[in-house]
Amino acid sequence: MTSMMPITFVVGTGRSGSTVLSHILNLHPDILSLNELLASLGPWAMPENPLTGEEFWRILVGPHMIYTKLLRSGIVPPEFLYPQRPGRYSAETGIPALSLMVLPHLTEDPDGLLDELEPQVSSWPHRPVAQHYQDLFALLAARFGRRVAVERSGYSLQWIPALRKAFPYAKFVHQFRDGPDCALSMSRHPGYRAMSFLHDILQRVGVSSPQELTPEHLVKLPPEMVEMLLSERFDPALVLDRQVPLAQFGDMWSQWIIEGVEYLSQVPDDARTTLAYEDMVRNPRAELVRLAEFIGVDPDDEWLEAGESLIESSRVGAALRLPPEQLSELRDSCAPGMRALRTA
Numbered sequence: 001m002t003s004m005m006p007i008t009f010v011v012g013t014g015r016s017g018s019t020v021l022s023h024i025l026n027l028h029p030d031i032l033s034l035n036e037l038l039a040s041l042g043p044w045a046m047p048e049n050p051l052t053g054e055e056f057w058r059i060l061v062g063p064h065m066i067y068t069k070l071l072r073s074g075i076v077p078p079e080f081l082y083p084q085r086p087g088r089y090s091a092e093t094g095i096p097a098l099s100l101m102v103l104p105h106l107t108e109d110p111d112g113l114l115d116e117l118e119p120q121v122s123s124w125p126h127r128p129v130a131q132h133y134q135d136l137f138a139l140l141a142a143r144f145g146r147r148v149a150v151e152r153s154g155y156s157l158q159w160i161p162a163l164r165k166a167f168p169y170a171k172f173v174h175q176f177r178d179g180p181d182c183a184l185s186m187s188r189h190p191g192y193r194a195m196s197f198l199h200d201i202l203q204r205v206g207v208s209s210p211q212e213l214t215p216e217h218l219v220k221l222p223p224e225m226v227e228m229l230l231s232e233r234f235d236p237a238l239v240l241d242r243q244v245p246l247a248q249f250g251d252m253w254s255q256w257i258i259e260g261v262e263y264l265s266q267v268p269d270d271a272r273t274t275l276a277y278e279d280m281v282r283n284p285r286a287e288l289v290r291l292a293e294f295i296g297v298d299p300d301d302e303w304l305e306a307g308e309s310l311i312e313s314s315r316v317g318a319a320l321r322l323p324p325e326q327l328s329e330l331r332d333s334c335a336p337g338m339r340a341l342r343t344a
Contacts, residue, residue, distance in 0.1 A: 007149045008148070009171070010152035011159065015185035024306075028303050035102055036154065037153060039154060041098075045059065050129070052124070060096070066198075070190070072092070073239075129166070152175075155195075173274070173295075178278060183246065183330060185318070193239045198210065198228075199248075224238055246333075247330055250334040250337075253334055254337030257336075257340050277316075288304055
């Protein structure tokens with residue numbers, strides 16, 4: 001059944017207008033908008049070994065451990081769509097990964113769509129995971145009458161090498177935003193505040209991912225950090241009320257941008273483009289036309305008008321309202337990332 005359906009990945013740091021972009025893409029009659037698929041599935045999304053259909057289905061429906069912990073602790077990022085229209089699953093039962101942000105973006109009945117997908121996906125043969133994803137995209141596209149797929153996850157630059165390997169024919173759009181504005185937005189977002197907390201944990205013990213943590217690492221951490229890592233729920237004040245210097249978010253943003261720009265430099269010129277949030281705000285029609293043509297769909301007037309109506313301009317230059325000293329520190333921390341963007 002495997003179909004080489006055209007696929008474009010919109011990658012970035014997040015907090016760059018990408019959630020709005022998913023809504024705009026979903027309005028196009030030819031685009032299957034895969035909202036936060038990579039973010040929903042997490043680091044378990046692309047195993048190297050071939051899988052049966054049943055094994056692939058377990059990846060799609062296994063609740064994301066970190067997101068489940070956030071939900072059980074009362075932290076609900078606005079991107080988590082399923083809790084806003086609760087169905088048969090909850091934070092206590094665990095919300096299937098595919099149901100958290102992907103399926104509610106496509107339908108008002110994510111539980112019903114999940115039930116519809118299960119017997120078909122589970123019956124697929126033993127094969128590389130990329131072939132399973134290709135058929136999943138084709139299955140959803142046929143279900144909703146779409147012909148191209150666009151996956152967009154907010155925190156996704158680190159996925160580029162794996163995506164290029166799995167989907168060598170894919171296109172990439174790097175969506176980004178002015179560094180200080182983006183870092184300031186991250187500092188106010190519960191998900192990114194949790195990421196900064198996790199970033200501190202990993203730095204303290206000298207590893208690069210949560211999967212590398214061992215019991216020996218944990219004994220070196222303060223009790224509140226161990227609580228967040230090991231408990232099913234934790235005090236949300238650890239994330240929401242924690243005092244974090246803005247410059248730390250600028251450092252994170254710069255690190256992600258520098259790595260992402262390097263990854264994208266390996267993508268052929270005709271398979272990549274950029275989309276700056278500020279350009280989309282200043283000239284939305286022209287940027288949406290350019291994006292549609294790159295993806296391979298017709299930028300019809302009705303879609304353009306609908307898309308333009310969703311784009312807000314009030315958030316451009318948000319960092320300029322900071323006290324001068326804070327703004328200066330934030331600009332300094334974002335400077336390496338800004339240089340990487342200019343020289344890309």
